[in-house]
Structure formats: structure tokens, C-alpha cells
Amino acid sequence: MRKTRTAARRTGQNKPSSTRALYWILRGVAAGLFLMAALLLALSFLLTKADIPFGLLGPATQVIAALSSLLAGWLAARALRKKGMLVGVACGAAVFLVLLALSFFFDTPIDLQLALKCVTCMLGGAIGGVLGVNAKTRRRKNA
Numbered sequence: 001m002r003k004t005r006t007a008a009r010r011t012g013q014n015k016p017s018s019t020r021a022l023y024w025i026l027r028g029v030a031a032g033l034f035l036m037a038a039l040l041l042a043l044s045f046l047l048t049k050a051d052i053p054f055g056l057l058g059p060a061t062q063v064i065a066a067l068s069s070l071l072a073g074w075l076a077a078r079a080l081r082k083k084g085m086l087v088g089v090a091c092g093a094a095v096f097l098v099l100l101a102l103s104f105f106f107d108t109p110i111d112l113q114l115a116l117k118c119v120t121c122m123l124g125g126a127i128g129g130v131l132g133v134n135a136k137t138r139r140r141k142n143a
Contacts, residue, residue: 024079025072025087029094032072036095039064058113065117066124069095073128078135088129092122 043060046052072095073088080087096118103114 021076021080021087024076025090025094027079028072028074028076028091029098031075032068032070032091032095033098035071036064036068039067062117062120065095065099066120069121069124070128070131073125074132074135075128077129077132079132081133084129084131084133085126086129088125088127088132089122090125091129092125095125096121 040061043064047057069088069092072091073084076091077084077087099117099121100114102108103110108114
């Protein structure tokens with residue numbers, strides 16, 4: 001009996017549902033933002049080394065936003081195992097809110113590109129959430 005209680009405590013199974021969901025959503029968003037920072041760093045390095053037209057910068061950032069939201073939604077939904085689309089949209093919205101806050105901080109104008117990024121983030125998060133809920137879990141072999 002004690003072994004089961006410790007395993008539940010370690011994995012967070014005994015936390016209230018809303019606290020557990022918020023924990024995994026924030027954890028997924030953090031991972032998604034880390035991926036976004038890494039991909040944007042790689043894109044900036046590529047822009048300095050290669051002759052890439054400036055017009056591709058907008059679509060490239062849209063793809064990076066979608067991939068980071070997809071990762072955030074996938075991680076959160078895989079851990080929670082229910083309501084994947086809702087969890088994914090919440091992760092995508094959180095990623096977009098961070099981008100919106102950064103846009104206000106750097107005085108970026110609010111335009112159609114930002115609205116499209118909102119849709120892209122939420123759609124990427126929703127797809128990631130559905131994929132995360134439906135992902136198969138690996139079973140550990142007892143050694």
C-alpha cells in the first residue's frame with residue numbers, strides 16, 4: 001500500500017485536477033517557449049550566414065510558433081490524458097500571450113500578422129493536444 005501512495009505522490013496523481021492541469025499546461029508552455037527560442041536562434045543564425053529573402057521571415061516565424069505550440073500541447077495532453085484539444089488550445093493561447101506581451105514590450109504594431117499568429121498558435125496547440133492524448137505510453141520493464 002505504501003508503494004502505491006509514494007508512486008502517486010511522485011507523479012502528482014493525488015493533486016486536485018485543476019492544479020494538476022495547470023501544472024502540466026505551464027510545463028508544456030515552458031518547453032514550447034524553450035523550443036521557440038532555440039528555433040528562432042537557429043533562424044537568426046541562418047539569416048546571417050545565408051542569403052535568405054526578408055519576405056520569408058514572417059512565414060518562418062509562423063511555422064516556429066506552430067511547432068512550439070504543438071510541442072506544448074502535446075506534452076501537456078500526454079501527461080493529463082484527457083481533453084486534449086482543450087488542453088492544447090490553452091497551451092497555444094498561453095504561448096500566444098507570451099508573444100503578445102513581448103510584442104507590447106518591443107513596441108511591435110498589432111496587425112494582421114499577429115492575429116494570424118494567434119490562430120496558428122491555437123491551431124498548433126490543438127493538434128498537439130489531440131496527438132498527445134492519443135499517443136501510446138511506453139511500459140517500463142521491471143528489471
